[in-house]
Amino acid sequence: ISLAVVFAIILNKTRYGRYLCAVGSNPKVAKYSAIKVNLTRFMSYVAVGITVGFSAVFLSARLNSMSSTNGGLNYELDAIAAVIIGGTPMTGGSGSILGTVIGAITLGIINNMLNMLGVSPYLQGTVKGVVIIGAVLIQRKRAQ
Template identity: 60%
Template sequence: MAKLEPAPMMTRLRRLNMAAYAPFIALLLLVIFSSIASDTFLMPRNITNVLRQVSYTGIIALGMTFVIIAGGIDLSVGSMVAVVGVLTIMIINGAGDGWWAVAMAVSSAIALGGVFGALNGLIITRGKVASFIATLATMSIFRSMALYISDAGEMVSTNAHFSDIGGGYLWGIPYPVWVFLLLAAVYHILLKHSAFGRHVCAIGSNPKVASYSAIKVRWVYFQTFVIAGASVGIAAVLLTSRLNSISPSDAGIFYELDAIAAVVIGGTALSGGKGTIWGTVIGVIILGIINNMLNLMGISPYLQGMVKGLVILIAVLVQFKGDR
């Protein structure tokens, strides 16, 4: 008797469901393991610290999700944090000591991030330079700008209210975590419930077919880099205000690795075309828990980069196997 084979459609649906729930399952297993391995992991203070630490790179990862779904990548986000942070400190110190100066600095930081993201977008869409090469170049440019403007010295805010943004709490949860979750909700709506989000996915899947469907491919692709840059501006404000200062040589180091890792772990394909914002949120939290457990277990901090690299490699291999 011939053996019945599952229908191709059912097989694809099973793969789709597994891909959708894999990040959540991984997070659940990691939480269970961490709670068993460390008695202090589930303490409210530790959970709050983990969420605060991941919120900065998490906000950047949310913007990076649009870029990667569209088929691109942005390696300049870490250096962009440094230059936006330096300029933000300069603006707020020159504007005075009131809350209006804080508002001016915050809006300027978001605008500056958008401008730098637009610069990346122009180089890629108009200059027709591959996103990897273009953002690799601007990564060096932005870091050099930050060092030159600050004379390679630490920049300190003189505004008495600026530190309240990154250091404040609402219902026991730090402000950066609230901003991260709120932005995730907004970006989710933008990606899944708007024409722009559908166009981003279409471009990542097949830009030629998207152009035949009357989608303005270059314009949509350009906008993804603006969104990523504006997200960097928000993260730079929160990070700088928490420390009330910024070091141009250290700020944002390896943030691009953390952001890309979170996006990939969350199920977004590096080849583009598919991904979710909430998957990125889960990926960010997974990375934060891994870093936290390495510290709680007394493992050398020098091994954390290796662990992140292995996690990215495993996530990409799983994606590749699922696509076959």
């Protein structure tokens, strides 16, 4: 929650956050607006790398060990699903930290329900895929 608050402040209250949204929306227009697109992308990759590093440390502490072959297996699908469920369009450029947090909570509830119902882990990925497709279709309907 504290990380979400920090990133929400950065995204909504700083010049870098405005630049990041502009680059995510349309990099060519951002470049014409005198925004250093490559630097903005680089800084966002640095922020993501630092965040992933902390996440890996916390995950290994939680699991009490870390296997390099399957430590974060299928977490990328969870991350994409949380962002899409939170309302960020697949085209990028506009989204909110609060929406992503709500999407992550919703996805956690879905995962918990599937585990409690005894659904196979292989089918859980299918259910997440169907949820992603449903969220994209809803966003597409709203855009029209």
